[in-house]
Amino acid sequence: MAFLEIDRLVKRYGATDILKGISLSVEEGGFLVLVGPSGCGKSTLLSMIAGLDSISEGEVRIAGKRMNELHPSQRDIAMVFQSYALYPNMSVAENIAFGLEMRKVPKAERDKAVAEVAEILQMGHLLKRKPSQLSGGQRQRVAMGRALVRNPQVFLFDEPLSNLDAKLRVDMRTEIKRLHQRMKTTIVYVTHDQIEAMTLATQIAVLRDGVLQQFGTPAEVYNNPANVFVADFMGSPSMNLIPAAVRAENGKTVVALQREGEGDLVLDPGQAGEKLSAVLGKTVLFGIRPEAITDHDGADRNARTLVDAECQVEVVEPAGSDTFVVAHLGGKHVIARMRSDVPVRAGHRAPFTFNMDKAVFFDPQTEQRVA
Template identity: 55%
Template sequence: MASLELVDVSKRYGRTEAVRNVSLSVGDGEFLVLVGPSGCGKSTLLNLIAGLEHASSGEIRIDARRVNEVHPKDRDIAMVFQSYALYPNMNVERNITFGLRARGVPKAQRDTALRKVASLLQIEPLLERKPAELSGGQRQRVAMGRAMVRDPSIFLFDEPLSNLDAKLRLEMRTEIKRLHQRLGTSAVYVTHDQIEAMTLATRIAVMRDGVLQQCADPRTVFESPANLFVADFIGSPSMNFVPATLVQQDGSLGVHLPRQGDAALYVPLPQAPARYADWLGRDVVFGVRPEHLAALRPGEPALPARAVLECRVDVVEPTGTDTMVFFPLGAVEMVARIDAQAAVRPGELLRLAIDAARTSLFDPRTGQRI
């Protein structure tokens, strides 16, 4: 195992800055996921770590050793690509052991490493097949085997599941997590899929336009996003955002949410942090995740310190495990994730309890979490 550290790393292509002053670290055995929309710089950052690109500034350190000028083959890193990058004229066995043979590893040692990896990935019956004879999932296993057989100190994954169908992607995601738990090797994984990020990572690094927005464990990123971008990108469906005003009522802090034709809805903020007091009377952005809007049965009271929002249902989307309900709140379209057993139809009135203790407030000017 090894540690990885990036210190103020930037990459420029002429006047375009693809990565800007990124600093982060990966501890021994950690699984860091770089996530963000297309073009945010996450694959460029992975290539910088691998040595496939050279940093314009900053330092890349592996086990506290600067590796900016170290050749990719000497960084003790193995990379799994999106395209698998298998040699079509070689069978699975030769694809997996190609790197070992190129470095002159003795045959007995190669065979031992091959057997170990093939058993771990359950691809022993495939060793004599060519890549064209394999399914997408089998090819991905072979690509992973080629990386694993080197026993590297750090694994790099560049969107390895993006070419697979939804069912196989789920299976391979579980397989990658299981393998990481067994091997304990440090890993950096790039994806644009925030569900992959949430399920695989020990920590998530969210990027936008080459800039690191937040790096934290999945729960922190989900429940305490650093800004509006992170709150919107992480979560499916993403967080609801409503323009609001921070007020004080009955000695407690809360927000007023605008409603068309009605008085503003007051939402108390129990256990509001002391810093909220600086925003009293000012405009904020109120954020609440769909999971934190609970449908109430007719006549059912809400728990204390929870505001009740009465809305008219616009669209209902059953997903099997739960139901998405879309409705307007003032000029904003909202979505709630409610129990699949709740009988809700478009046009009906629905009462929702807001779990105010799990909401967020953002600065409408900067987008930063308050």
């Protein structure tokens, strides 16, 4: 049975629906990440779980108990904000213990809890400092410590790393993942950063304009996007989306991509061929991740359908462990992810290998998955 249940949740301001019937469920100890562009409703959803925002329709249940009418203090939830929200006149230890003090927890018990949390977060040496004496990452640790010390049923994180620089974000991401593995508490985490979502989550909910686009594991959302929005939003670089004509050749269904100044590039769609036969003669959007277009020697040898084709190289971008190679197909710039030492040059033709096991196809009108 699900531990946290969000059942047909609607948030309405006047005649405008901000959230439009969101349904999600998370097992106990799960890590749910709400991801989507700014204004999609993810922070509103988090606030409704916390009780900071009212529910227009639907229910929030934790451990089978309806939360709708309960005050935030009665929900056994702890929230970590983007802004840290630390008291500047208090020491780190006092900030962490403040919630316990408000609940009249005895001092000896408070001190023990603070010491345990400080050990978990490796910040025992910071307990006497004031927030002004801390770095951004240290302040975020204090904010997390203040939530941890309460030992709640559910942790809510609202874009906690967005104020940190790039390297510190990676470090703190690792900290949060390690913390979750150790504590095994249910977490709901809001971010617009899809890399954060992919690395932290056990489940991802992708939102757009208040509508749930897809809900699944990171692998499901990344490898089997439900629509064009999810395909484009998840992944960096994002999925290549190329117009392709569906044809029948020699009794087989194929997809054809236009190439400037030469004949079409015809690809065997592999397993997707049977479903694509229903749209013969039509144009689809052919979706394929950059890592599924590579040089021949770097291709997945276990793939069932590998297609080799020569393409004109426009741009070569060395990126350390990889080389990103840009070609032009179907009127679109297509990014391939090749090995770091691949011998390709801009302005020259080069062999590309397409792993068609990883290909997905969408209807260009509805933008929904067709194969």
